[in-house]
Amino acid sequence: MRWLQALNTAFAVENDMRKEYGKTLRELFATKMKLQFPQFEDVKVKSMYLWPGDRAYCWRASDRLHCWIVLSPGKKDSDKFMVLIGWSKQGRYPELSIVTCAESPTTNSEEFEN
Secondary structure (H helix, E strand, O other), rough: OOOHHHHHHHHHHHHOHHHHHHHHHHHHHHHHHHHHHHOOEEOOOOOOOOOOOOOOEEEEEEOOOEEEEEEEEOOOOOEEEEEEEEEEEOOOOOOOOOOOOOOOOOOOOOOOOO
């Protein structure tokens, strides 16, 4: 749980990537979502698990099944971002406190290099 506390602290102090990159990222992502996944709508979600600057897209596949794609820009002065994919069979945003990973990330982010 220490990593979650560290993450919360980092985002509480600095919650968005460089403004010029963040704005462009969100615009390009929205354009691509409309072209590639037109069934997904940009929706406003109130959740303690979405950070300021995150963009949530939802496809209501049925009354109960909602599919989600979330763009989450990195913290300030970072050019990194995450795309989260999930679903809910309860007809709402899936609120999970921990995004699990099979392996811990490396300190120098080498898993993201080609």
